[in-house]
Amino acid sequence: MAMKTSSAFEGFAMLAGMAGLMAATVATAQDKPLASIKGADPDVRIDITSLKRTEAETLTLRLQVTNNGNSSYSMVADNIRLIDLAGRRSYTPGVTGPSCSTQAGKTSSCYAIFGAPPATTKTINIQFYEKVDLISGVPIDVR
Secondary structure, three states: OOOOOOOHHHHHHHHHHHHHHOOOOOOOOOOOOOEEEEOOOOOEEEEEEEEEEEOOOEEEEEEEEEEOOOOOEOOOHHHOEEEEOOOOEEEOEEEEOOOOOEOOOEEEEEEEEEEOOOOOOOEEEEEOOOOOOOEEEEEOOOO
16 A cells, blocks of 8 residues: 655654554575675674665665674664765665664564665665674665
């Protein structure tokens, strides 16, 4: 069902209300992530499991944080940025999941919803601010 809104803010407000209904996508062993990266902590890996155009001209990023360390790891999804170098734009999330905290030895799923770049944009860069490098060239709409 397509949403019709008169502004991007109204679209985000509606998505925020639906956020509690959204189930996180969990990749199975046979699924290959779109991209993976390790940060300053070698025991933590971030897998981009999905980056899709969604309703109300938005882009939904789903990721998994795997913590093979001995202490908990936390990152703030509000700090994630999508960087469109060709379009010279940066996108901040309008809606995020409740937490990206991961206990030692566990994997957690997180999501963030952004305003969508133009339909001609087929790949985008993802910037994390918790001691993780830029992930370049992540394809949009693959899953």
